[in-house]
Amino acid sequence: DTEVTQTPKHLVMGMTNKKSLKCEQHMGHRAMYWYKQKAKKPPELMFVYSYEKLSINESVPSRFSPECPNSSLLNLHLHALQPEDSALYLCASSQDPLLAGAGVAKNIQYFGAGTRLSVL
Amino acid sequence: DAKTTQPNSMESNEEEPVHLPCNHSTISGTDYIHWYRQLPSQGPEYVIHGLTSNVNNRMASLAIAEDRKSSTLILHRATLRDAAVYYCILRRGINAGNMLTFGGGTRLMVKP
Numbered sequence: 001d002t003e004v005t006q007t008p009k010h011l012v013m014g015m016t017n018k019k020s021l022k023c024e025q026h027m028g029h030r031a032m033y034w035y036k037q038k039a040k041k042p043p044e045l046m047f048v049y050s051y052e053k054l055s056i057n058e059s060v061p062s063r064f065s066p067e068c069p070n071s072s073l074l075n076l077h078l079h080a081l082q083p084e085d086s087a088l089y090l091c092a093s094s095q096d097p098l099l100a101g102a103g104v105a106k107n108i109q110y111f112g113a114g115t116r117l118s119v120l
Numbered sequence: 121d122a123k124t125t126q127p128n129s130m131e132s133n134e135e136e137p138v139h140l141p142c143n144h145s146t147i148s149g150t151d152y153i154h155w156y157r158q159l160p161s162q163g164p165e166y167v168i169h170g171l172t173s174n175v176n177n178r179m180a181s182l183a184i185a186e187d188r189k190s191s192t193l194i195l196h197r198a199t200l201r202d203a204a205v206y207y208c209i210l211r212r213g214i215n216a217g218n219m220l221t222f223g224g225g226t227r228l229m230v231k232p
Contacts, residue, residue, distance in 0.1 A: 111163030
C-alpha cells in the first residue's frame, strides 16, 4: 500500500473560519510534508516533519499551523486565511529522513491527491 | 540550489516514443536527478531517478549526459494516460532534508 490519503478533497471557507486539513499514511514513513500548489504552477514546499518533529518551515505565515500527532497523521490547521491562499494543498510522505548516501536517492516522496481549498 | 530548465510543453502521438529534455548546467557532484509527473487532478508521482548512469524502470528510461549538465526522460510508447506535467528535480545527496524543489515542468500532451 503506497497510499497517502487527504481529507477533505474540497474545502470552501470564509476568511474568519477555522478549518483543518488531514493527511494519513500507513506505510511506516517517518517524514511528512505539506506543499501548496497554485493553478498552473509547480508545488511549493511549506513544512517538513521528521520523526514527528517540525524540521523545516519555509517561512510560511502563522495563519497556517501544522501538527503531527503521530507518525501516521499530519494536520494543517487554517485560521484567518486570505483569498490568495486558495490553492491545492498536497501532503506527501517518505520513508526515512535520516537515510544517507545512496539511500537518500531512494527516498521517494509519495503524494496524496490534495485538498482543493477556496477562501471566500 | 541548482536549478533545472525544461520546455513548457510538448506534444506526442500515441504509441510513439517521447523524449523530455532537462537542462541542469549548475548540477553538483552530489545531486541526484529525479523525475516526477503530475497527472490531472492528482498529486505528483515518482517516475525515475539517477546519478551518473542511464537508468531503466517499468515506467521510463533516464538518459544522463556524460557531463551531467542535461538529462532526458524517455517514454518508450506514449499512451493517453501519460498526459501529465513532468518535473525534473535535482535532489541533494547529502544532508538535504529530502527536500524537493519543483521547477516549471513540461506539460506533455498525447494525441490519439
